[in-house]
Amino acid sequence: MISSLVYDAGDVDEFRVESETDLREARDAPGTTWVRVADPTDAELERIIDAFGVHPLAVEDIQNDVRPKTEEYPAHTFVLVKTAMLRRGETTFDEEVRTRPVGLFLGPEWLVTITDEEGPVSAVSRVWRSVENRDGRTLQYGPDFAAYRVVDRIVDDYFDLLDDVEDTIEDVEDGVLEEPDEDVLEALNAVRRDLLSFRKVVWPTREAIAVLSRGDAVHVREQTERYYRDVYDHLVEVVDLTETYRDLARGARDIYLNALSQSTNEVMKRLTVVATIFIPLTFVVGVYGMNFANSPYNMPELEWAFGYPAVMVGMAFVSFILLAYFRREGWM
Amino acid sequence: MISSLVYDAGDVDEFRVESETDLREARDAPGTTWVRVADPTDAELERIIDAFGVHPLAVEDIQNDVRPKTEEYPAHTFVLVKTAMLRRGETTFDEEVRTRPVGLFLGPEWLVTITDEEGPVSAVSRVWRSVENRDGRTLQYGPDFAAYRVVDRIVDDYFDLLDDVEDTIEDVEDGVLEEPDEDVLEALNAVRRDLLSFRKVVWPTREAIAVLSRGDAVHVREQTERYYRDVYDHLVEVVDLTETYRDLARGARDIYLNALSQSTNEVMKRLTVVATIFIPLTFVVGVYGMNFANSPYNMPELEWAFGYPAVMVGMAFVSFILLAYFRREGWM
Amino acid sequence: MISSLVYDAGDVDEFRVESETDLREARDAPGTTWVRVADPTDAELERIIDAFGVHPLAVEDIQNDVRPKTEEYPAHTFVLVKTAMLRRGETTFDEEVRTRPVGLFLGPEWLVTITDEEGPVSAVSRVWRSVENRDGRTLQYGPDFAAYRVVDRIVDDYFDLLDDVEDTIEDVEDGVLEEPDEDVLEALNAVRRDLLSFRKVVWPTREAIAVLSRGDAVHVREQTERYYRDVYDHLVEVVDLTETYRDLARGARDIYLNALSQSTNEVMKRLTVVATIFIPLTFVVGVYGMNFANSPYNMPELEWAFGYPAVMVGMAFVSFILLAYFRREGWM
Amino acid sequence: MISSLVYDAGDVDEFRVESETDLREARDAPGTTWVRVADPTDAELERIIDAFGVHPLAVEDIQNDVRPKTEEYPAHTFVLVKTAMLRRGETTFDEEVRTRPVGLFLGPEWLVTITDEEGPVSAVSRVWRSVENRDGRTLQYGPDFAAYRVVDRIVDDYFDLLDDVEDTIEDVEDGVLEEPDEDVLEALNAVRRDLLSFRKVVWPTREAIAVLSRGDAVHVREQTERYYRDVYDHLVEVVDLTETYRDLARGARDIYLNALSQSTNEVMKRLTVVATIFIPLTFVVGVYGMNFANSPYNMPELEWAFGYPAVMVGMAFVSFILLAYFRREGWM
């Protein structure tokens, strides 16, 4: 589907763009022309390529979902960015961070945005709607500013994704000390995988936006560069956070593994306490279960009047001493 | 709240700054003008933006608490730095190192400092007071030197934060060998998180100050650059210490985990000692508890005159041998 | 074996290349000349070196299977790339990723490809066949485009290799939680080794192609550079994935080692449950097996009418309490 | 304390330097002037600052013991280096590597060295004495060569420190396999901390000397640069060794932790051997201790003529089998 808006500080017009001629007319209309292409047919793509001189390699890049980048073409500046969304569950590694490519083609007085999959990409739609609603600042500036608005939206959504990741890590950290559980390690591994996938998106995006912010892109005006620098600052922060959360996840894993070692240690201690108390006592009662007989030297204590109570008291005393010792050692 | 001082080597005057006109007058008064903005209303910000040509994007950066940086604007050099303070306890990761942004706008003969939250920022207030008290060196030099004084104060406070961190690590290291305890790992994890957060502050600050110290900033005089280089040296040391403490924390964690393994090993040894001594003895007394009878080959030792004492002495002897062996092996 | 094709946008001719004169004729024929050398004899190599001025050091590099690279020689640009294939099993480290060198010599109007081992290299053969079949785009452009087609094929196959690696990692991750098994660690170690070997191939290839994509190579036309940039983008992704999979493999190993610790912990718990319940009971029955007699204080309970049932009920009760306790603690 | 020597290839004179005038005279005397300042009073520092135009910020740097560095000032080149010495024991992290700052101010025909703490710094004193003793090479060259001699001495002492560290690591490695002991981990942690502290000294020193060796310093003659390059080479080696020893310390820690795991494994095996042999036997003798009676089916073996010997032989046989099995498995 292709839609088109032509606007300047004063006015916004929607254009019919059913043929290549329509597209050329829209492109040449005075004011900024924004052509939005969503989930296009091959014929529609053909028309865009012809009307705007868009390079087929760039269109292929959008379709193949390659790494974000900025490339200067003779007819336009091409910017490829990606929206990102977490999708946990029965997924393979590739699918955990769901990304959608957004291609931006910046010409002298026009902007073409191409999204290649079904359904609208909300970052594009929201900026489109704000232009339709005559949002002041966007109307005043050219197509490079509209492109900035789209990129800015996408990057803002990255922070929400990272907030989710942070929440997971904090939940895990809190939970792990209560009850070490193997779900915990799985959760942390999922977080680690998410961050690995997300990192593959944000590192190249940072570079792509850096190009736009430092005067290297032909179709970005000097006064807009400062805005791209602002997005760049956000991306630096996103990259920082990604690395920081990887570190936090590693810390949480250490706590978990330690809790497990601690648990094994506790189990061993209890076993040792029980065994250390009862095994010697069992030996003692075994002694008095022996069947020696027929000699005054053979277990005379069995015949003593207070033999049994004495043995019982003796064993109770030993148990008490051992328990006191274990308590002092902090084993109980 | 907006306050204003105008000073030169000889004199310090406080200016009324209730309107934009006041601000312009203060700005143009001969001598260095320092306008301090603390926790401003929107109207006050507006006035500052208009009177000094401060860029709104820079003001937004202070409000959004973004990464420290130095940016050259047409009307001024903008420096964003942050005070840092530890806040342990029931906090999320974000809140553990409490930072407060301090924005510094350096013009030709003026300095505007903006702090955005309630309450005074002590680094700014202390320098302000020293100007009020006619501190020699600051009066003699221009606004870039006053800015240096503020930044220097903030960076000095970083060393106090790092001293706290070092103390925690040393406490943990000392404590861990006495009694491995799971509080220890939590404390170390807190330290690790603090250092991660703090690092996010100091790395970009170092870059921001580097810009001021090497002649790239329009409004920093050559003779002041040496002072910024001094702050830069301190920041390099702060970054170094941050990395070093991360390494120390890792070392302390290793000691802790080892102490735990050692403890499990000790527990196992005790259990093994008890079991190795008593399980065989219990077997022996079990033998003499069997009820074989009616044949001279069936346990004749039960009828021997010294059967019982012999068995007891034999068992004592075996125990003694085993204990001696365990002692020699270092198990007891 | 030496084969030769001469082509331009309109036509494709196969040339006889049995002597050096044939080779010179093919080289000088109008249109693009592609000479394919596969598993050559020394005499054939000699002829190629003489006819095209190919440098012997470059030919040696192909034979010695050195690192991929691009080198500018007076007579040609030399590109060395490698096909890669996994070969698991009873292999040494060197043989796990089976690589085959492909040498490409780019002259003004000619391309020489040399592969040094027995059997065809499929990436070269497939492009060769597409030229024979008059594939439009390749015919239209010069030898640098044909070389691009070969390199692109080789790099595409890298993704298949990485897919295999990813599948192995995911299988391992899924399997490990069901039953930790030492095959798992061996599989992960194999993956780690494969990635180490593969990395040694792709890192230098990325650099070699970068040279071709940024105008440094004499015999790569400007319009073809964009295509090499496209391959370069793919190689950046291959390198990224390689690092990411190394990270994933590390994560899977952590899960495995943890599952093992968890298992040891479980085993200890079961042992402790059994021992904690039965060792005290065994003590109790041992008490009533003692042979004290001849005094009203010596084990009078043995004579009580309900002594035996009382002891049995008492022991059942204690067992029940202990079981309830262990269940509450999550040990069973 | 301030001392002064003026020398050239032919002669060495000691100068009185009790006033600023003395200092100026010494400075302007023909030949190379070396003024040595040790543990100075504030008045003495003042005199030095005035007589040689030394910058107060540089003097502050010596007093504050900041990172080693080389800085070009209008009147002189300032070099700050540090002597380093190990001080193990009841020390905090900061104090483990004891450093002492040595400031070197290089003017056109003069050298000022400042050490700020009590007691002589041996590297400075030794070179001073060699000048007093008319050491040929030093007299012949200018102040930059004398400064080189001091720095070279300091760096040579770094190798001694590293030799100590290496010896500790080798002792630990040798000792750990005999008896894993928790002192070992403490020793290794101390080494790790020492190396962390030492690294903070040597990395910046390397950079500081690099500046002197590559023609960037005004007061270093071209023919002396080669000597600074030689010191630089040594510093590169010092840095290399520091990193290598960190790696070795990590290796030694791994061996230690493994020895501990091995020990736990051994302990478990012994326990298992004892328990596996005696627990079943104890069951068997328990069987024959049961009191079944009054029926030909109730334990008739108790009445057999060779019942007891048969049981004893049977148990011995089982024990023997088990022992053989354990020995074959390598458990004993």
Add this chain to the structure above:
Amino acid sequence: MISSLVYDAGDVDEFRVESETDLREARDAPGTTWVRVADPTDAELERIIDAFGVHPLAVEDIQNDVRPKTEEYPAHTFVLVKTAMLRRGETTFDEEVRTRPVGLFLGPEWLVTITDEEGPVSAVSRVWRSVENRDGRTLQYGPDFAAYRVVDRIVDDYFDLLDDVEDTIEDVEDGVLEEPDEDVLEALNAVRRDLLSFRKVVWPTREAIAVLSRGDAVHVREQTERYYRDVYDHLVEVVDLTETYRDLARGARDIYLNALSQSTNEVMKRLTVVATIFIPLTFVVGVYGMNFANSPYNMPELEWAFGYPAVMVGMAFVSFILLAYFRREGWM
């Protein structure tokens, strides 16, 4: 010992070099002069220094066995490389990789090689002999090519050293799964140490040769640079392999440690199986060993006709169930 050859494409002459005059004559003889100095006396070194203008600092570097490097001196290019050989056994860290320095001084028409220890260095001798035997390529080119031949030989030997290391790692990997043994960790630690030492040799050598291959060295002709580039390629591969083997050694250590954990786990399982089966049975037989009597409620089963067989069958049944359970769980 000093030997000298003078050669050109046609001829090779051995020169007497007993005095400085001889050396000067050899140097100035038409053709390439190669003076080989092995294990020289001080007088011989003096003569070399005087006759060829060799710098004493460079000679010192050879004697002190410093890091490999290339340095440009007024009279010559100085290259310091090292042969490397493994020497396992009762050695300190320093001695494990035995290195021998080889100094190469490249003048306009002459080459001086200095080796400082007793015994010939085989890389130098082999090239020397090939010149004596009139090896074509070396005679044709100048002294820079002879130097290349020496360096190439030395680097080729690095690959043999690495092959040894690889074999050790593969042996360890194969062995570890059969029987985890603490010799394994020692072997791996030795490998790690070897690689650390070797790395200290090859990293700086790579840089030293890079200088020769990129036109920075005065006395390396352009046509020879390509040969140094070839050596450089080999050194890059050596460095790569060194890092890869460090990684492999880490992997082998992980397998080893895991095998140990696995073993502990197995031991625990066996103990638990034995204990879980026999401890309850021992309790049961203990019950029937109690001496309750004189009441129909006191252990009437002892008097039942089939009491004993029933108990034995019951216990056999329970054992069977438990064994089946353990087998199903994979514990046996």
